[in-house]
Amino acid sequence: MRRIFYYCIILAVAASGCSKTSGVGMSINIKPFQEIYREYFKTTDEQKAKKGDPDAQFKLGQKYQYGDGVQANDSEAVQWFSKSYKGGNTNAALALSHIYLDKNSQAKNEKEGINILNKLAEKGNTDAQRSYAACLYNGQGMQKDKLGAFKWYLFLADKGDRNAQFYLGHCYLHGVGTIKNENEAFKWLNQAAANGETKAEYSLGRCYAKGLGVIQDDKAAFQWYELAANRGTPKAQYELGECYLTGKGVYKDIKQASYWLEKASAQGNGKAKNRITEIRSQTNETSPSSPTSSDLLQISEH
Secondary structure: OHHHHHHHHHHHHHOOOOOEEOOOOOEEOOHHHHHHHHHHHHHHHHHHHHOOOHHHHHHHHHHHHHOOOOOOOHHHHHHHHHHHHHOOOHHHHHHHHHHHHOOOOOOOOHHHHHHHHHHHHHOOOHHHHHHHHHHHHHOOOOOOOHHHHHHHHHHHHHOOOHHHHHHHHHHHHHOOOOOOOHHHHHHHHHHHHHOOOOHHHHHHHHHHHHOOOOOOOHHHHHHHHHHHHHOOOHHHHHHHHHHHHHOOOOOOOHHHHHHHHHHHHHOOOHHHHHHHHHHHHHOOOOOOOOOOHHHHHHHHHO
16 A cells, blocks of 8 residues: 555656746646545545544544545544544544534534543543533533532642633632632632743733732733733733723823724724723714724824
C-alpha cells in the first residue's frame, strides 16, 4: 500500500499543470497530490478502523464529526466513537459525550452524554470532571446543582486546574453553591490569572474597581481591564472606555474612550451602545447625518 501511495505521488507530479513553482523553475500543481494524500490516509484509517483499531476508529469519527475529507455526519461519528470507546479510547468517550450534549447535533442524547461524563469523571479524567461540573452548574442534561458544581470546581482548583480556579472564584464572588466570600473569590481569580486563565482578567479588574476582596485600586483595575480588552473581552473594552472617559486609573483620553466604547459596542455590548447613545443625546446630534460617536465623544470633552 505504501509503495502504491508513493507511485501515486510521482504520477500526480508528472501529470501536474502550472500552479506552484519549484525552486528549480518547474511548475507543479500540488492539488492532485493533496487529494491523493487525503484519500490514502482516509482509506488507511477506514481499513484499520474496520479491523477494530480504537485509535483509527477515533480518527475516523473525527473526520465524520468535522467533515474532514467526508460529508459531516454526526450519526457516523457516533458509530465510530462508540466503537473506539468500547475499545478503551478515552478521547473517543469525551468526543461522544460532546456530540450527545450538543444542542445542534443530529445525534443529541443528553442523558447518555451525562452518563459518559459521570463515568469518566469518577475515574479521574480531568476534562470530563470539568465538563461534568459545567453541566451541573448550567443544568444541562440534568437538574441544576450549584453545590455539586462548586464541589467539583473546588476539587479541580486544588489540583491546579486554571479553568476551575476561575469558576471557583466566580462561585465565591456571587455566592453560587457556597457562602459569598470576596477574599476567597479574589484569591482564586488571581491564581487563575497567574496560571494563564484569560477569563479571570476582567473579573480581577472588577475586583480592584469595586474593592472586592482587595483594597480598591483604580490604577490596578485599569491595568486588568486593559489586558482583557486587548484580548477582545467586550465587558473589559466597555470598562476601559469608561476609565478613559472618566479618568479612573488613567488620564482622560476621549479618543481612547471612543475607540474602546466603539469596539465593545461592535461586539454587542449593550452598556457601550447605550453610553454612546447617551453622549449623542447630550450633544443633540442624533440625525442620520450626525457625526460619528467618535466625533461626539470629542465634542463632549469641550
